[in-house]
Amino acid sequence: MKTNQMDFWNGQFGSEYTDRNTYSYEELDGFYKAQFGVTRTEMNQEFLGGLSLATTLEAGCNVGNQLRCLQAMGFNGLYGIELQQYAVEKSKQLSRGINIIQGSLFDIPFKDSYFDMVFTSGVLIHISPDDIYKAIDEMYRVSNRYIWGFEYYAEAGYQEVQYRGNEDKLWKTNFMQLFLDRYPNLQVVKEKIYKYVQSDLVDQMYLLEKK
Template identity: 35%
Template sequence: MNETKSPDARDVERLFASEFGAQYTDRNRAIDPRKPAFFHDLFRRHGIRRVLECGSNLGLNLTDCVGDPEMDVWGIDIQRGAIRDAWASRAGGNFVVGSLFDLPFRDGRFDLAFTCGVLIHVPPAGIRDAIREMHRVSSRYLLCAEYHDDRDEVAVPWRGQAAALFRRNYKKLFLELFPDLVVVEEGYKGQEEGFDRITWHLFRKP
């Protein structure tokens, strides 16, 4: 494991709630249309209708899902400006300000809870709590789409922050926490497909 001192579980969350997070939002106001199409197609294929994206920012990953009248679409993010803009720009969907460590939803509220490029920013002190919360609010599926590393965890300096990005073996981590999860689909999406080199895993709860 990298020897960089890990921040407290809430430190990076406070960072993304600040001007640093607002700048992140401004850098990511456009999306390749293949990305929301991928998520929508994946969810429809598995009969997923009630969706929560944890760390949704502007809600761009949910664009195609929001446009589907059969889907109940939610996003949550710690960055207030992003949530405000998500409400202003989306033609539907529900977006709330909140913490990944304390999701304001009842147990099993959604068919699926997912992240895309979000768990990479959760420090070691909070990663298991974040995954447990995702597991708690989902009745059927979990999806993570993150930067993979065969090693358990590697801290990567990112935009002037020594420990704000962590590559991990996320599949291994999810299955260690919840051994009864079943991997139903997984893959890799590169820049030539509209993604930023992410490895994704769709898990089904028993």
């Protein structure tokens, strides 16, 4: 499967995004502190503290910023899948003990229920509403127990957002509800809205569990 969005992220714009958004663990926490008033480590601890996870997959991991954050918190068995080859190559220079491969969220190359948890962070927002359920279905398929997400949030319906002068590249909605509507056996473990410090945007973090 190939989409306009996939071509966009595999091009120069995607490489420039990767260069702009490559962080160390400490820099990532500083970025979140400036954006939300709370570090990413603190967010992760609130949602994942106490969970026992042998294997975790980040779908759309770019260079592995979020995976390195989890690794610094003590999580092991970390995997990432990333569409952009440039980001995958760069991740190899930054990560140790994390398995990041090139691939598509529409066709995750792992067996059913392979991972204890599958998550995205700012990835579903870049998938067209016409294709979103292909991604949701794949995440659900390879997750044995948990689905975790952090995405732009809109309370009602899909809303397109212009992205650095580009159209048809960014959307916001209640992504948690898309999962719940699609799979009634999912239950909400925790959900929280995070407001941006210097804008009206809000993000939603959610942790879902298969009953």
